[in-house]
Amino acid sequence: MSVPNHRLRCHDCSEKQYPSVSDLYCTECGGLFAVDYVDAPDGTRPRLPMDDPTKANSLGEGDTPMIFMEKTRTSLGLNSLWGKLEFMAPTGSFKDRGSVILTTMGRDLGVREFIEDSSGNAGASLSAYAAAAGLKAHVFAPASAASGKLDQIQIFGANLHKVEGPRQAATDAAEKYVKENGLVYMSHNLSPYFSEGMKAVSFEIVDVLDDDIDHVVLPVGNGSLLIGMVRGYQELAEAGFISNIPKFHGVQSHAVRPVVAALNGEDWSQKNVKPTNASGIAVSNPPRLVEMIEAIESTGGSGITVSEKSLTDWQEQLASNEGIFAEMTSAGAFAGLEKLIKSGVIDKDSNVCVPITGSGLKEPLN
Numbered sequence: 409m410s411v412p413n414h415r416l417r418c419h420d421c422s423e424k425q426y427p428s429v430s431d432l433y434c435t436e437c438g439g440l441f442a443v444d445y446v447d448a449p450d451g452t453r454p455r456l457p458m459d460d461p462t463k464a465n466s467l468g469e470g471d472t473p474m475i476f477m478e479k480t481r482t483s484l485g486l487n488s489l490w491g492k493l494e495f496m497a498p499t500g501s502f503k504d505r506g507s508v509i510l511t512t513m514g515r516d517l518g519v520r521e522f523i524e525d526s527s528g529n530a531g532a533s534l535s536a537y538a539a540a541a542g543l544k545a546h547v548f549a550p551a552s553a554a555s556g557k558l559d560q561i562q563i564f565g566a567n568l569h570k571v572e573g574p575r576q577a578a579t580d581a582a583e584k585y586v587k588e589n590g591l592v593y594m595s596h597n598l599s600p601y602f603s604e605g606m607k608a609v610s611f612e613i614v615d616v617l618d619d620d621i622d623h624v625v626l627p628v629g630n631g632s633l634l635i636g637m638v639r640g641y642q643e644l645a646e647a648g649f650i651s652n653i654p655k656f657h658g659v660q661s662h663a664v665r666p667v668v669a670a671l672n673g674e675d676w677s678q679k680n681v682k683p684t685n686a687s688g689i690a691v692s693n694p695p696r697l698v699e700m701i702e703a704i705e706s707t708g709g710s711g712i713t714v715s716e717k718s719l720t721d722w723q724e725q726l727a728s729n730e731g732i733f734a735e736m737t738s739a740g741a742f743a744g745l746e747k748l749i750k751s752g753v754i755d756k757d758s759n760v761c762v763p764i765t766g767s768g769l770k771e772p773l774n
């Protein structure tokens with residue numbers, strides 16, 4: 409690479425270091441990194457860490473459609489409701505926006521082979537982008553992940569390691585394999601590069617609606633979409649393009665709710681985990697929990713949990729009323745929106761956007 413346009417800055421102690429995809433923790437304090445750019449944002453496009461975005465390892469991700477969801481808007485009584493169709497991506501989820509950045513940085517920094525762990529969508533996405541970049545991927549995923557997602561990981565030529573037990577077991581097995589084999593752990597949750605790709609979602613919303621959106625409601629697991637979108641809005645505000653950043657509301661299944669519990673001061677730990685169909689956000693111990701809380705609180709947003717029944721109810725409603733086949737994790741965002749309106753956190757005069765993060769085609773119907 410030529411002179412890098414950024415450094416990695418430790419979230420906890422602000423120590424800086426040169427770009428790397430293999431150094432995931434600060435050597436001073438063990439904290440995680442954020443991307444710290446040399447130049448100020450200009451607001452016309454998100455700042456990105458690669459030398460030349462035109463040479464990115466792209467599969468055509470981004471620029472997803474926004475649709476006005478009239479029937480759902482009417483039934484909820486909102487002023488406006490926009491769906492951002494993130495499942496219309498090369499591998500069927502928003503993760504492609506992060507994979508293009510992470511694999512481009514890996515490729516340009518000399519990585520040939522890497523390890524990743526995922527509940528399914530991120531593994532499938534990184535496998536596709538690894539294939540495109542000519543990188544060998546090892547993906548550790550829960551054996552219980554949807555077969556559509558596991559098939560997807562394999563068809564792209566990644567080495568799939570199925571791990572029995574909860575989502576955390578796949579992370580633990582990946583970390584062990586990294587140590588034993590001396591390979592690069594290009595974790596999409598620990599690397600700061602992945603969420604940089606999510607900033608574009610905010611730019612695309614502002615492109616269509618300026619800063620009219622009052623609330624963004626989205627499912628949160630490891631928080632890459634949340635952290636990246638808030639950062640995108642912050643860049644737009646810093647550059648003077650917008651004056652209003654929407655409130656961000658994170659939705660989790662009641663069964664796995666570390667973020668909502670932390671926001672509400674509830675004592676909750678991994679031992680309280682229950683089974684959930686919201687597999688994309690079944691993350692009991694997110695490494696960027698503090699950043700997620702900071703992101704939500706910086707916008708004046710909130711967190712809310714939803715029931716298992718509401719996931720399937722909303723999946724059916726979205727399909728039969730709107731013609732949208734979302735995965736259950738993504739349907740949960742609408743269940744959360746409904747509760748936030750009922751409790752008065754979101755008032756009916758509001759303009760709301762919900763990113764619909766993943767396709768229902770990959771998982772079996774419940």
Ligand SMILES: [Zn+2]
Pocket residue numbers: 418419420421422423434435436437438439
């Ligand atoms: Zn540090």
